Amino acid sequence: MTKHYYIIVDTETTKKQSVADFGAVVVTRKGKIVEQFGAMVLGHFGKFDLFADPSAPDSAFWSEQSAQRRAKDYDAMLESGERSISSPALINQWLAGVNARYAPVLTAYNLSFDLGKCRNTRINLGIFSERFCLMKAAKKVIGSQAAYHDFCYDNNLLTPKLSNPSMTADTMAKFILGVSLADEPHTALEDARDYEAAILTYILRDVTRKQLLGLGQ
Numbered sequence: 001m002t003k004h005y006y007i008i009v010d011t012e013t014t015k016k017q018s019v020a021d022f023g024a025v026v027v028t029r030k031g032k033i034v035e036q037f038g039a040m041v042l043g044h045f046g047k048f049d050l051f052a053d054p055s056a057p058d059s060a061f062w063s064e065q066s067a068q069r070r071a072k073d074y075d076a077m078l079e080s081g082e083r084s085i086s087s088p089a090l091i092n093q094w095l096a097g098v099n100a101r102y103a104p105v106l107t108a109y110n111l112s113f114d115l116g117k118c119r120n121t122r123i124n125l126g127i128f129s130e131r132f133c134l135m136k137a138a139k140k141v142i143g144s145q146a147a148y149h150d151f152c153y154d155n156n157l158l159t160p161k162l163s164n165p166s167m168t169a170d171t172m173a174k175f176i177l178g179v180s181l182a183d184e185p186h187t188a189l190e191d192a193r194d195y196e197a198a199i200l201t202y203i204l205r206d207v208t209r210k211q212l213l214g215l216g217q
Contacts, residue, residue, distance in 0.1 A: 003096050004029055004209050005104035006200060008134065009125065010069075010192040014048035014148050019121040021045065021074065021083075022091055023188030026104055029209075031201030034102070038189030039086035041121060061186065066164075070186075080204060084108045088122045098125050105209070106131040108214065109138070109196050133163050134200060134214025135167070140215050141203045142175065143167050157179045169195050 005026055012021035012105070017039050026035040042047075051069035053060070059067065077083040086094075098104065106128035108114040118125050125131075142148050143165065150166035152158060159166055170184035173195040184195050203212065 005034070005102040007098060007102075007104040007106055007128065008192045008196050008200060009106065009108045009114050009118070010188040010196065011108075011117050012186060012188050013042055013051045014145045015051055016044070016048040017117060017120050018044045018048065019117050020048070020050055020122060021188040022086075022118075022121075022123060023190070023192045024095075024098075025189070025193045025197055026098055026102055027197050027200065029201075029204050033195055033197065034191065035098060036189060036193060037091070038082075038187075039084050039091065040124075041077065041091070042085050042087040044121060045067050045074065045085070074187075092122075095124065096127060104128065105213070107134045107200065109133075109135045109191075109199070111135070111216075123193050130213060132213050133150055134196060134216060136171070136213055137216040138169075138172050138199050139167050141207065142172055142199070148175055151179075155179050171197060 005028060007026050009024045011019045011023070014020045021038075021040055023038040025033050025038070027033050029074050050067040050071055051062070052064045053062040054064060057061040058065040061073060074083065078085065106125060111133035115125055140212055152171065155174075157166045157171045158164060165171075169191065171186070172183045176198050184191055207215065
């Protein structure tokens with residue numbers, strides 16, 4: 001039986017619509033992580049401000065004030081060795097190696113977003129022959145379940161305006177791993193490895209690879 005692999009990519013971005021923090025994990029169908037990569041992107045992190053919503057209140061995660069805190073947190077990660085700095089060319093070398101070794105299916109939670117930001121940064125995700133959007137698949141497989149809706153209402157995990165069940169990766173992962181799971185940190189490697197990989201593994205319990213590719217289009 002052919003062993004299938006998946007590469008989950010996540011990015012944190014700059015105000016210039018480029019990638020500041022790139023993360024990726026290669027996983028098996030059962031969720032075993034076989035490779036991982038996380039790096040700040042040379043020529044983008046530290047050169048351009050992190051993305052922020054100028055209309056957001058200071059207490060909000062995507063506020064200007066929060067962006068300054070996040071930049072300091074990234075500096076601390078670099079200082080401690082939790083992150084390195086890599087050029088887009090070096091990231092592309094790693095991606096090419098992964099593609100040669102595993103020929104994985106590409107996915108991301110909101111794939112079109114990450115594809116666009118990587119393209120702006122000259123990170124080449126076009127080398128992967130198959131791809132699907134994990135968010136689209138998760139909404140269809142998990143977001144349609146009555147148990148998921150009950151979980152969201154019971155734990156007040158709802159959209160701000162319409163109070164519908166939240167469809168974020170954070171909420172999906174809490175449904176799978178438990179509501180006590182820490183909030184998604186919005187750092188690229190950790191989001192892909194600790195949240196999105198769990199969502200993918202959960203979906204793959206009940207669908208084939210071919211079905212998944214269809215669900216994520």
